[in-house]
Amino acid sequence: MELLKKLSEDLQAGDVEAVKEGITKALDEGLTPREILYDGLMDGMSIIGEKFKKNEVFVPEVLIAARAMNAGMELLKPKLIETGVESIGKVVIGTVKGDLHDIGKNLVKMMLEGAGFEVHDLGTDVSAEDFVAAVKEIQPDIVGLSALLTTTMPQMKNVISALKEEGIRDRVKVMVGGAPVTDNYAKEIGADAYAKDAATAATIAKERFVS
Numbered sequence: 001m002e003l004l005k006k007l008s009e010d011l012q013a014g015d016v017e018a019v020k021e022g023i024t025k026a027l028d029e030g031l032t033p034r035e036i037l038y039d040g041l042m043d044g045m046s047i048i049g050e051k052f053k054k055n056e057v058f059v060p061e062v063l064i065a066a067r068a069m070n071a072g073m074e075l076l077k078p079k080l081i082e083t084g085v086e087s088i089g090k091v092v093i094g095t096v097k098g099d100l101h102d103i104g105k106n107l108v109k110m111m112l113e114g115a116g117f118e119v120h121d122l123g124t125d126v127s128a129e130d131f132v133a134a135v136k137e138i139q140p141d142i143v144g145l146s147a148l149l150t151t152t153m154p155q156m157k158n159v160i161s162a163l164k165e166e167g168i169r170d171r172v173k174v175m176v177g178g179a180p181v182t183d184n185y186a187k188e189i190g191a192d193a194y195a196k197d198a199a200t201a202a203t204i205a206k207e208r209f210v211s
């Protein structure tokens with residue numbers, strides 16, 4: 001569809017205003033927030049990802065595309081989240097230490113909120129100590145860990161070890177995700193669940209971790 005193709009292209013160009021306009025127009029034309037997210041914004045981001053891999057674009061271009069992605073997600077957020085839903089559980093979420101990627105984590109957060117969770121976002125580059133402190137303070141049902149770099153994935157294991165050391169591992173379910181993370185890796189480090197994408201994360205959280 002032309003509108004979504006243009007949205008994807010505007011996102012790749014990092015044109016925040018055009019992305020916002022495109023989303024508004026798409027909503028006006030009756031497209032669903034999900035279609036706009038997946039076939040417009042995420043399509044653009046994955047094309048940028050491929051180009052980045054092939055050295056056809058570099059960090060600055062990726063950053064401006066990411067900024068446009070975040071602006072678009074902010075605009076879509078209220079549409080994706082059902083209003084007036086009572087909290088069905090608490091989640092503490094963050095991107096692990098040394099890792100600054102937050103687009104996927106933000107999407108997971110949005111989907112969890114949409115599913116009715118109260119989500120406490122610790123941001124990016126979050127140390128194991130900070131996750132532990134948040135679990136003690138907030139007492140969530142679930143801790144969500146995101147990692148996009150193979151070099152930062154081991155931080156997930158560190159968080160689980162730190163929870164064990166503090167004697168609070170049994171109080172929370174640990175869910176992990178991010179492009180390099182796999183189900184096997186999740187099992188290997190003793191996480192309770194792996195989710196391949198934001199929608200799956202919300203489904204697992206709701207169906208397996210809260211009653």
Ligand code: B1M
Nearest residue numbers: 049100101102103104144145146149150177178179197198
């Ligand atoms: Co970075 N980067 N990056 N980057 N970047 C990747 C991840 C990379 C694969 C690109 C590549 O080489 N092909 C590569 C990692 C290689 C590796 O480790 N195997 C890479 C690299 C190398 C780097 C730097 C080291 C580059 C450099 O400086 N030389 C550097 C590291 C900085 C750091 O973190 N310390 C870096 C920097 C950046 C930017 C800052 C420029 C920017 C991030 C901006 C931001 O996030 N605010 C950036 C981006 C945007 C990317 C790519 C292009 C896109 C990531 C993204 O947002 N995808 C990425 C290439 C790629 O993935 N194709 C790349 C869209 C997003 C919706 O998907 O994050 O996978 P994703 O999230 C999904 C699922 O994974 C899952 O659900 C989400 C939605 O469905 N999910 C979870 C994620 N978290 C979850 C948690 C869950 C459950 C599911 O439970 C809690």
